[in-house]
Structure formats: structure tokens, C-alpha cells
Amino acid sequence: MPILDKFSRQLPKTRKLFRKEILILLGLFFFMLLLRGGIEIRDTFVVDRALQFDNWALTIARQPDNPEYLRGPHWVDEAVRDLTALGGAAVLTLTVIFVFGYLVLKNSYRSAMLVLIATMGGLLISLLLKDFFLRDRPDIVPALMVETSPSFPSGHSMLSAVVYLTLGSLLTRLETNSRIRTYTITIAILATVIVGVSRVMLGVHYPTDVLFGWTMGFFWASLCWFVMIVLQDQKLVEVRLEAEPDEDPEDLWGDNHDGDESA
Numbered sequence: 001m002p003i004l005d006k007f008s009r010q011l012p013k014t015r016k017l018f019r020k021e022i023l024i025l026l027g028l029f030f031f032m033l034l035l036r037g038g039i040e041i042r043d044t045f046v047v048d049r050a051l052q053f054d055n056w057a058l059t060i061a062r063q064p065d066n067p068e069y070l071r072g073p074h075w076v077d078e079a080v081r082d083l084t085a086l087g088g089a090a091v092l093t094l095t096v097i098f099v100f101g102y103l104v105l106k107n108s109y110r111s112a113m114l115v116l117i118a119t120m121g122g123l124l125i126s127l128l129l130k131d132f133f134l135r136d137r138p139d140i141v142p143a144l145m146v147e148t149s150p151s152f153p154s155g156h157s158m159l160s161a162v163v164y165l166t167l168g169s170l171l172t173r174l175e176t177n178s179r180i181r182t183y184t185i186t187i188a189i190l191a192t193v194i195v196g197v198s199r200v201m202l203g204v205h206y207p208t209d210v211l212f213g214w215t216m217g218f219f220w221a222s223l224c225w226f227v228m229i230v231l232q233d234q235k236l237v238e239v240r241l242e243a244e245p246d247e248d249p250e251d252l253w254g255d256n257h258d259g260d261e262s263a
Contacts, residue, residue: 054206058140061201068142070201077144080198084145087156087195092119092163099167108174114231115170118224122162125220126155126213135209143203154205154213157196161217164188169225192217 063069070076085091096119103112135152137143149155168188172181196214199205 054138054208055140057200057207058138058203062141062203068144070144080201081145083194084156084198084202086191087160087199092159095163095167099171110231111170111174111228114224114228115167118166118170118220119163122159122166122217122220125216126153126158126162129153129158129216130155135206138203138206141203145202145204147204151205152209152212153216154196154199154209156199157192157205157210157213158217160195161192161214162220164191165218165221166224169221170228173225173228 059067061070063071070080096115100112100115103109103115130150130153133152134150137147137151165185165188168185171184175181175184192214196210199210200207
């Protein structure tokens with residue numbers, strides 16, 4: 001029967017989409033658990049019961065006889081300040097603008113808008129969480145830079161995870177070369193880790209601030225990744241970046257075939 005034949009053809013796609021929707025729902029459930037855990041952490045800190053792990057992690061990177069400086073050569077302090085800028089507003093904003101412009105130039109307009117929406121959504125979540133928890137900055141060791149916003153969660157850690165992991169996952173969905181995909185997501189993870197560790201070393205965040213920021217950023221990046229998959233399955237965004245109409249796909253890297261020219 002025609003109706004049964006049509007149903008049988010659509011069934012595999014329906015099952016695949018259903019599985020992805022289940023994963024999204026599980027992700028939302030995981031988010032609620034994280035929020036509940038965050039509330040309990042906040043209540044713990046209100047009564048000044050600092051975690052032993054926080055104290056240990058903040059002091060281990062400092063010189064025992066002079067906690068105003070990090071362990072190691074004198075240039076380590078400045079290097080850590082430079083690395084933490086990877087999660088700063090200026091660097092992240094420029095990164096998003098550059099990637100957004102690249103996607104627009106490649107005529108990947110829907111993908112560009114998805115990158116912008118994912119980033120702005122992550123920023124909004126970070127601001128709301130900071131205003132909700134209102135945790136004070138660490139005072140166990142001297143801070144190596146001035147910060148005035150609430151401590152929990154770490155905005156640098158969360159936004160670096162949101163931006164780098166979201167962009168990394170979205171760009172890997174647009175790339176067909178497996179080595180480039182692996183390289184892209186590895187760099188995204190490495191940048192996220194560097195930013196979080198630097199915040200603790202500078203004494204401006206507790207480790208739990210960073211861990212929660214990483215987790216929330218990873219959750220948001222994963223959610224955007226699942227949305228990207230669903231939209232690609234529905235043919236609403238580009239499956240991969242195509243060559244420009246007037247370009248030869250084999251010459252995207254600027255390779256000239258001398259043999260062809262001599263012929």
C-alpha cells in the first residue's frame with residue numbers, strides 16, 4: 001500500500017530524530033541537576049564553610065614564603081595573565097566576529113546566525129547565574145588581578161567553554177576532513193582548560209567556580225551541537241562549507257597543477 005510504503009521510508013529518519021530529542025531532554029534534566037547542585041554549593045558558602053579542595057588548589061600554585069607570587073620563574077605571573085585573556089570579553093568577541101564573518105563570506109548564513117545565537121545565549125546564562133549566586137571572590141591568597149563581579153560561576157571559564165566548544169563543534173559539523181575536525185575540537189578544549197586553570201592560579205576564582213563554569217559551558221555547547229545536527233537533518237543549515245561558484249574545489253588551497261598548464 002502506498003501509505004505503508006511512505007511510512008516505512010520515513011520511519012528510520014523519525015527514529016533518528018527521536019533519539020536526538022531524547023538526548024536533548026536528558027541534557028535539560030542534567031542541567032536541572034547542576035542547578036540544584038549549584039544552589040546547595042551557594043548555601044554552603046553563605047555560612048563560610050569553604051571547601052578544603054578550594055583552599056588547597058589556591059595555595060598550591062603560590063610560593064610558600066611569598067604567596068603574592070606564583071611558583072616558578074618571574075615571568076610565569078605575566079604569562080598566566082596573558083593566557084587568561086583568552087577567556088576575556090575582547091578576545092571572545094573578536095573570535096565570534098571573525099568566525100561569523102567567515103561563515104557569511106562562505107554563504108553559510110544560517111550557520112552564522114546559529115553561532116551568534118549560541119554565543120549570546122551563553123553570555124546571558126553566565127550573567128544570570130552570577131547574579132543568582134552572588135559568591136564573593138577568594139581571599140585565601142592575594143589576587144594577581146582586579147575583579148569586581150561575583151565569583152560563582154567563573155565567567156571566563158564558562159564563556160570560553162561556550163564560545164570555543166560551540167564554535168569547535170559547529171565547525172567540525174561543517175568540515176569533512178577528519179584530521180581537521182580532530183584538530184579543531186582539540187584546540188577548543190585546550191583553550192577552555194587553559195583559561196579555567198589560569199583563573200585559579202591568579203587567585204580570582206575558587207576551583208569550584210571554574211568546574212561549574214566548565215560544566216555549564218559544556219552543557220550549552222553540547223545543546224547547540226545537538227540543535228545543529230537536527231537542523232542539518234532537516235536541511236535547514238548547510239551540511240558542509242562549499243566552494244564558491246567560481247572556484248575549483250581542487251584549488252581551494254591555491255595549488256596549481258603545472259602538468260595541466262604545460263599541456
